[in-house]
Amino acid sequence: MMNSEFILGRNEVLPWINSALHLALTQLEEVASGAVQCQLMDAVHPGMVPMYKVNFDAKNEYEMIQNYKVLQDVFDKLNITKQIEVNKLIKGRPLDNLEFMQWMKSYCSSVNGGNMNNYNAVERREACKGGKETSKKAATAQPSSKSPSSAPKAQPPSRSTKRSDRHAGNRPRRAPRLLSADVCDALNDLLRRLKLLVYRLQKERAFYSGKLRDIEILCQNPEMEHLPIVGAIQKILTAADESSSSPVVAEAEAMAAARRQLQTTEAAPRTLSPIPEETSEEEETSEEEKPEPKAKQEMLKKRKNVCTLDVNMAASSTLSPRRRLSGSSDVHS
Template structure:
C-alpha cells in the first residue's frame, strides 16, 4: 500500500496539481483525470476541478461512474462516502485508483493542463472553520491591555491597528460564510429538483396504472416516503385554509 505522501506526490506529478490532503480527492475531479490519463476519452469539460460544494462533487462522480460503465470497470464507487471528503474513505479509493493506473497506463505522453484547457484546480475539501480562538484571544488581549491609560493618551492610538485587523478578520469570515451559504442553497435546490422529477414520474405512472385499474406497491411506498412529514408536523388542509380566509375581516 502506498503511503499518503507517496500518493499525493504521484497525483500532483501526474496531474500537475497541488493537492496537500487526501481529503481533497473527495471532490472527484482528480479521480476523473487519472482515468483520462489512461483512456484519454473523459469529457474533461464536464469535470469541475475547482469544485467547492457537494452537489458539484456529485456531478464529478457521475462522470466517473459513466467512465467505469463505458470501460466495464467492475468497482463500486461509494459516492455518498467519498463526497464527505473523509480521509480514510478517499485514501482507500485513491490506493485502488493508483493500482488500477499502474496496471493499465500505457506510458503514453499525457498533458493534464492541456486536457483541462487551463481550468482552475484549487479544491479546498471543506470550508475553513471560524477562528474563534483568534477572535476571543484578540478581544481578551485588548481588554487586558486596557488596565490603565498611559500618560500621553497613546492607548487609543495603539489599539486602532488591532481593531482594524479584527474588523477585517470578521469581514473575511462573513464573506466566506456567505459563499458557503450560497453553495448550500444551490445544493438544496439541486436535490429539490431531483425529488420533484421523481414525484412527477411516480405521479404519471400512478395515473397510468389507475386508468388500467392496477396498483403498484413500490410506487405507493415511494409516494408515502415523498409525502411523509416529520413528527409533530401536520400538512394544512387546503379547504380549512380557504374557510379561514373567508372568515377573515
C-alpha cells in the first residue's frame, strides 16, 4: 500500500517544514535550492550532513546544484536509493518539488517517528551560508508568542468542585464492556474495506498527479508557451486554492468560447454572386459583322456589277469559230 504521506498537499507540507525547521516559507518553490532538504536530513540523522557546505542563499543553478550534491552524498552514505531529479527541482516546478517534499515527509516520519523536538534548527543553520539571514526572516515573520508570565493564573478549585471530585472518587469503576465476536468481525471487515478504499484513492491521486505533471511539462514547451490558453492552464496548475483558480477558469472558458465562435464564422458557407452569362466569340463576331439592311443591299449591288463586268471581259476575249474564220480570210485576201 502507498504511504499516506504521498497524498499530502502543499498546504500540509509547508506547515510541516516551517514547524520542523523554524522557517517561514510561503511557497513550495522556495525549497528548490535544496538547502531545506539537506537540513531535514540533518534533523533525522544528526551529524551526517556537513552543514557548512549547505547554502541557504543559493540563487543561481550552480549554487543549487552544489546543495543537491551534498544531499546526494548523504543519500549514498545512508544507502538511500531515491533518485534526485536535480534538473527538474532547480527549475522550481511546483509539482516536482511537491512530490519530492512528500517523499521527504514520508522518509522523516519513518525515522524515529519523525520526532525532531530535540533538534535545534536555528543553531545548526548558523553554520550554513545565508543561514543567519534565513533565521532572522523566519523570526520576524512568525507572530510573537506570549510569555509564560503573561499567561492567566489558574484559579483554585471551588468547594463545589472539590465535593464533586470526592463523590466521584467514591464511585466504583465500571469494567469495560467486551464486544461480541460478530461485532468484532463486522468492525474488522469495515476497517479492511476502508483501507482498500484509501488505497484506491491514493492510487487515483498519484495517477492524476502524474497527468498534471505531464501537462505542466507540455505547457513549458517553447513552441506552445506563448499561447494564451497555455498561460491560463499554467495559472490553474499553480493556483494555491480553488478561490484563486476560479477567475482563471472563467477566463479560459471565455477564451475557448471566442475561439469556437471564430472557427464557426470561418467555416460558414459564403454566398456566391451570380455568374453573368457569357456569349461565345462566334456570336459576338456574327453580331458585330451583321450589316444593316440598307448597307447589305448596296453591297449586293456592287457584287452584281463586278460579276457583270467580269462576264463581259471574258466574252470579249473569247471569240466564236465564225469570228475566227472571218478574220483569217481577211488576212489571206
